[in-house]
Amino acid sequence: NQDNYDLIFNLGISHYFISEYENAIEYFTEALLLNSEDYNTYYYLGLSYAAIDKHKKALDAYTKSININSNFALAQYEIGKIYQIILDDNKAIEYFKLAKRNISFDDLNYRLGMLYYKNELFLKAMDPIKDYILNNMEDIPTLEILGDIFIKINRYAESIDVYSRLIDHDENNEIYYLNIANAYYKLNNFEEAVIYYKKVV
Numbered sequence: 001n002q003d004n005y006d007l008i009f010n011l012g013i014s015h016y017f018i019s020e021y022e023n024a025i026e027y028f029t030e031a032l033l034l035n036s037e038d039y040n041t042y043y044y045l046g047l048s049y050a051a052i053d054k055h056k057k058a059l060d061a062y063t064k065s066i067n068i069n070s071n072f073a074l075a076q077y078e079i080g081k082i083y084q085i086i087l088d089d090n091k092a093i094e095y096f097k098l099a100k101r102n103i104s105f106d107d108l109n110y111r112l113g114m115l116y117y118k119n120e121l122f123l124k125a126m127d128p129i130k131d132y133i134l135n136n137m138e139d140i141p142t143l144e145i146l147g148d149i150f151i152k153i154n155r156y157a158e159s160i161d162v163y164s165r166l167i168d169h170d171e172n173n174e175i176y177y178l179n180i181a182n183a184y185y186k187l188n189n190f191e192e193a194v195i196y197y198k199k200v201v
Contacts, residue, residue, distance in 0.1 A: 005034040009041055016048055024048040039068040043075050055082050073103035080111065089115055106132050110142070117145055122152040140169055147179060156183035174200050 001007060012027030028045040035041070046061035059082050065075040080095035096112040109132040116125035129146050136142065143166060150159035160183045163176045170176070181196035 003034065005031055005038075008034065009038075012041075012044060012048075016044055016051075019051070021048045021051045037068060039065040039072055039075070042068070043072070043078075046075065046078060050078065050082070055085065058082060071102055073099040073101070077103070077108055084111060084115070089119055093119075100128070104131060106135055114145075117149065122149050125149055126153065126155075137165075140166065151179060151183065154186070156186045159183045 008027050009031040012024045012031060015021070015024035015027060025045060025048045028041055028048060031041050032038070032045070042061045042065035046058040046065065049055070049058035049061060059079060062075045062079045062082075066072050066079075069075075076095045076099040080092045080099060083089075083092035083095060093112065093115050096108060096115070099108055100112060109128040113125045113128035113132060116122070116128070126146075126149050129142065129149060133139065133143060133146055143162060147159050147162035147166065150156070150162060160180050163180045163183075166173065166176045167180075177196050177199045181193050181200060184190070184193035184196060
């Protein structure tokens with residue numbers, strides 16, 4: 001039955017999930033000839049193009065998906081990933097922000113937070129990085145970045161908490177002790193600051 005949209009779409013899905021992307025593209029394209037208003041088909045067509053590094057075609061498919069469903073966060077997230085690949089940070093941030101209005105998961109939070117951090121938008125970087133760290137406490141490099149963010153936005157008590165956690169991971173890292181000492185100094189807690197400066201020395 002070549003006029004059965006559901007059948008053809010599911011053939012596309014089947015090929016997609018066994019990594020036969022060219023076949024998936026063929027079936028998704030055929031499905032769209034039968035139903036051009038299904039945002040999910042455009043989304044999977046975009047995923048299939050992205051899987052074979054045809055980013056321009058993927059971007060076009062994702063854009064059509066969100067033209068039909070403007071709140072479809074997964075397509076917005078995928079558009080953000082493409083702009084991140086081509087180093088358009090502003091566009092990537094724009095689409096990751098749109099996605100985060102309706103959905104939250106680790107990779108989205110990480111990518112958005114790191115883009116903000118890279119562009120020195122430290123206050124904006126804080127929340128997505130915190131959301132990511134809640135599920136990834138063993139990601140030491142990102143935990144270090146969160147500590148640095150807290151220092152840069154003058155949230156010294158929270159930076160002390162982060163670097164104390166980092167010391168549990170590496171008790172010989174003098175940078176952690178120095179950052180805690182500086183934070184206590186900024187908080188006018190000179191007694192604790194001296195204790196940590198002595199540890200550095």
